Amino acid sequence: MSDVRDDLVRTRCDACGSQLAYVPGTQHLRCGACGGEVEIVHAAGDAVDEHSFDAWAAAQEGSRAGLLEDRLLTCDGCGATTRGTDLSAACRFCGGHLVAVAEADGHVQPEAVVPFGVEQARAREAFRRWVRSRPFAPSELKKVGDTESLHGSYVPHWTFDAETSSSYTGQRGDEYHVTVKDGDEERQERRVSWTPVSGRVERSFDDVLVPASSQVSETDLRRLGPWALEDAVPFRAEYLAGYSAARYEVEPAAGLERAKATMAKAITADVRRDIGGDEQRVGSVATAYTDVMFKLVLLPLWIATYVYAGRQWQVMVNANTGQVVGRRPFSxxxxxxxxxxxxxxxxxxxxxxxxxxx
Structure with a gap:
């Protein structure tokens, strides 16, 4: 297992020793006690880079890079050590921030982060509005938004780019009408003439997003989108200070298969348009993927979990756009x-x- 003792972001204020945390919508950390600020500095030429999937896969052949491993992290406040797989967490003894600077050897490093843009106060207000607008909600639920705390967390996602070329076979349907007699009456009936077709379509895909963690369901993550990926900045561990950040569980190869399933839907739509006519029957589609690029990006969420009638319920706020998604009980x-x-x-x-x- 990989031990990381010193590769931590220093999140203690130099002036008073209290905790620093990233301030949403800014480029600095702020001390929770004295208000002192520390700027997050990007290196010259720092950029969000994407990596060749084929080159990465070849380098990983035969390695154990995909396994989740506990890492030893040491709190820079009380000195306590803890093990875990997260990139960022809180010290269980003093509540201090534990933020790893780098991933363990063999694991994919985050290349980009969409920083928190929605402050906790705004997220709490969005949460309250969501709760109070739910029809048939129990009266007790109306009070939850006033008391529940929101937990900030980054959720890892893969993005994939690819050039695709797809050959297809199918049938083009062109409608026509015939006159049909029914006794003394005549009526027009619609018919379709089918013609065998084949062809090729090409499409470029950019930033096809695939969740890389089971922390939040894929259904909820889709409903929380779309994410403003144009807000992504080159990854700096300081953006994680004060928030949790899970490590990816979905490996890049599995992520690519999910991305291809998403791409296939768009490719099928392209095939139907290329076939033309009034109706289309798609027989087969064979797609070649080239120039496949990928990266790991962290996306921000505010998460509130509350208990009602002995059951846990969860509401999430997209900390990039303010979109609210959640579960709630009915009265x-x-x-x-x-x-x-x-x-x-x-x-x-x-x-x-x-x-x-x-």
Whole structure:
């Protein structure tokens, strides 16, 4: 296992020794006690680079790079050590920030980060609005937004670029109409003439996004999007100070297969357009992928977890755009009352109609 004792971001204020944390929407860390600030400095020429997937795969052949390994991290505050697989976490003894500067050997380094752009206060207000706008929510739920704390976390994602060339076979359907007699009446019937076709379509893909962690469901992450990837900056560990950051669990090869599934949907749509006509039947599509590039990017989330009726519920705020997605309970009493009201209205309308006809 890889031990990392010194490769940590120093998150203690030089002036008072308190914790520094990244301030959303800025390029600096701020001390929670004295308000002192430290600028996040990027090296000259620092840029978000993408890497050749083929070159990476060849270099990894036969290695154990994909395995999650515990790492030894030492708190720069109290000196306590802890093991874990996360890139950033809190010290379990003093609450200090543990932020690793570099990944363990063989693991893919984050190339980019979309920093927190939505402050906690704004996220909490968005959370409150979301909670209070839920229909048939229990009355107790309305109070949650006032008391629940939000936890900031970065979720790892892969992005993939590729040049694709796809050969296809299928059928083009062109509609026409015929006159059909039915006794003394005539009517027009639609028919389709099918013609075998084949061809080739090409498409360039850029930044196809694939979640690389099971921390949040893929369905929720899709609903939280789209992410403003143009806000991504070259990765600096300082952006993680004060937030948790999970390591990727989905390996690049598995991520590429998921990306190809996303690309296939767009390619099929291109094939249908290329076939033309009024209807299309797609028989086969064979796609060649070239110049496949990838990178690991960290995307920011505010996450609130609350308990209601003995069950955990989770609400998330996209800390890049402010989009809110979550789960919530329903009030059986409110639903029953609403159904009864609708039934009473229907009965009243029926009685009014019957009375007015007599």
């Amino acid at each position: 059986a009493v409110k639903i029953t009352v609403a159904v009864l009201v609708v039934l009473l209205v229907v009965v009243a309308l029926v009685l009014w109609y019957v009375t007015s006809r007599t």
